[in-house]
Amino acid sequence: MSSTRTQVGIIGAGPSGLLLSQLLHLQGIDSVVLERRSADYVLGRVRAGVLEQGMVDMLREAQCADRMDKEGLVHEGFEITFGERRHRIDLKKHTGSTVMVYGQTEVTKDLMDAREKMGGTVIYDAENVAIEDLNSDTPKLTYQKDGQTHEVICDYIAGCDGFHGVSRKSMPEKLLKEHERVYPFGWLGILSETRPVSEELIYVNHWRGFALCSMRSMTRSRYYIQCAFDEDLEEWTDDRFWDELRVRLPDEAAETIEMGPSIEKSIAPLRSFVAEPMRHGRLFLAGDAAHIVPPTGAKGLNLAASDIYYLSRALIGFYKEGREDLIDSYSENCLRRVWKAERFSWWFTNIMHRFPEQSSFDRGCQIAELDYLCGSNAAQEAFAENYVGLPF
Numbered sequence: 487m488s489s490t491r492t493q494v495g496i497i498g499a500g501p502s503g504l505l506l507s508q509l510l511h512l513q514g515i516d517s518v519v520l521e522r523r524s525a526d527y528v529l530g531r532v533r534a535g536v537l538e539q540g541m542v543d544m545l546r547e548a549q550c551a552d553r554m555d556k557e558g559l560v561h562e563g564f565e566i567t568f569g570e571r572r573h574r575i576d577l578k579k580h581t582g583s584t585v586m587v588y589g590q591t592e593v594t595k596d597l598m599d600a601r602e603k604m605g606g607t608v609i610y611d612a613e614n615v616a617i618e619d620l621n622s623d624t625p626k627l628t629y630q631k632d633g634q635t636h637e638v639i640c641d642y643i644a645g646c647d648g649f650h651g652v653s654r655k656s657m658p659e660k661l662l663k664e665h666e667r668v669y670p671f672g673w674l675g676i677l678s679e680t681r682p683v684s685e686e687l688i689y690v691n692h693w694r695g696f697a698l699c700s701m702r703s704m705t706r707s708r709y710y711i712q713c714a715f716d717e718d719l720e721e722w723t724d725d726r727f728w729d730e731l732r733v734r735l736p737d738e739a740a741e742t743i744e745m746g747p748s749i750e751k752s753i754a755p756l757r758s759f760v761a762e763p764m765r766h767g768r769l770f771l772a773g774d775a776a777h778i779v780p781p782t783g784a785k786g787l788n789l790a791a792s793d794i795y796y797l798s799r800a801l802i803g804f805y806k807e808g809r810e811d812l813i814d815s816y817s818e819n820c821l822r823r824v825w826k827a828e829r830f831s832w833w834f835t836n837i838m839h840r841f842p843e844q845s846s847f848d849r850g851c852q853i854a855e856l857d858y859l860c861g862s863n864a865a866q867e868a869f870a871e872n873y874v875g876l877p878f
């Protein structure tokens with residue numbers, strides 16, 4: 487068995503793990519990242535599209551923002567439509583802030599390239615990653631690769647391995663409290679090399695179901711429609727998707743939308759989930775390993791960024807100044823912001839989607855909530871400050 491020593495062992499080479507490794511490296515702190523999949527597989531996942539200012543600032547701090555600053559699209563607002571109504575939420579007016587439209591795939595690629603350029607240790611195809619000696623001062627990660635067993639002895643372990651990872655399962659069962667709401671529907675999303683139907687995002691509440699018009703650039707569109715949670719992807723030809731999307735869009739968008747072949751098509755389940763605490767001894771959970779939000783509020787990737795903000799400061803404070811206070815307050819600091827994003831994402835999902843059991847009264851309240859939001863400056867200010875991202 488090969489044995490290496492590092493300061494911080496990181497499980498998962500998604501945005502959380504790579505961003506943490508990069509921020510630590512810039513402070514002279516050594517880490518090893520273990521990823522069970524190949525780099526191509528990680529890059530093949532199409533996920534988030536909207537970055538909060540906090541995430542943008544973190545990528546600039548991590549010296550990985552050049553391409554984002556060149557190719558990213560700064561958005562000052564977006565539209566909400568319901569019935570015949572269309573209303574623009576002016577983020578800039580209500581908050582003075584904006585969001586950046588730049589795909590998670592590109593963020594991950596920029597982080598991968600930066601890690602490689604700076605000689606980072608990111609091991610792909612690391613199988614059966616396990617955490618051992620967690621209650622000792624030198625916990626370790628073991629894994630198999632190329633038929634060999636390897637161990638990485640660490641000071642600390644960051645579980646950045648997503649919802650299905652091993653790190654949350656390695657927390658003591660009696661310690662962990664989990665909170666969950668599973669939604670009775672999913673999102674069917676496609677990516678197409680077509681001009682976006684609008685310069686800004688359009689969130690649609692339609693009686694047949696939610697729809698979202700987003701983008702990755704001005705030549706690459708990302709569209710979603712709400713679908714049954716057990717929908718069979720094989721049943722959804724491109725034509726069927728475009729027909730259903732156009733039924734749900736406002737007339738002018740339905741008439742002008744540019745359609746084309748999908749280059750990616752997938753169904754994402756929707757759930758709200760929080761695991762508490764996010765730290766046990768020398769193990770920290772970050773990103774989707776600790777929490778999941780329905781993508782309605784574009785919070786998933788951005789919450790991973792705020793976790794890594796708190797975790798990087800805690801570890802840098804420890805190694806550079808011998809501080810343990812930020813390590814001790816890590817879980818509490820993260821969870822205060824996580825729960826506010828969970829609430830916003832749950833609320834926005836509730837007012838934008840059609841629920842199978844929805845009564846006419848429920849529907850009436852949904853429309854009234856949207857009508858109030860679009861008619862009240864105060865409501866839009868509260869909405870906008872949540873959407874652009876609450877302070878870290």
Ligand code: FAS
Pocket residue numbers: 497498499500501502503520521522523528532533534535536590612615646647648649650651652753754755772773774775781783784785786787788790
């Ligand atoms: P990730 O899941 O991205 O990364 C975890 C990494 O750990 C993966 O590469 C995985 O292969 C690896 N891993 C897992 N188990 C391991 C093990 N045992 N050993 C080693 N490695 C292991 N957010 C939005 O804001 N908007 C969206 O539209 C949106 N759409 C989404 C669609 C889907 C299908 C999913 C699943 C998520 C979506 N999200 C969206 C949320 C998403 O963007 C996450 O918040 C983001 O990927 C979180 O990043 P990480 O915490 O790094 O987790």
Ligand code: PHB
Pocket residue numbers: 533534535536687700701708781782783784
């Ligand atoms: C996306 O572009 O993938 C996207 C944008 C906004 C959301 C969710 C997903 O709320």
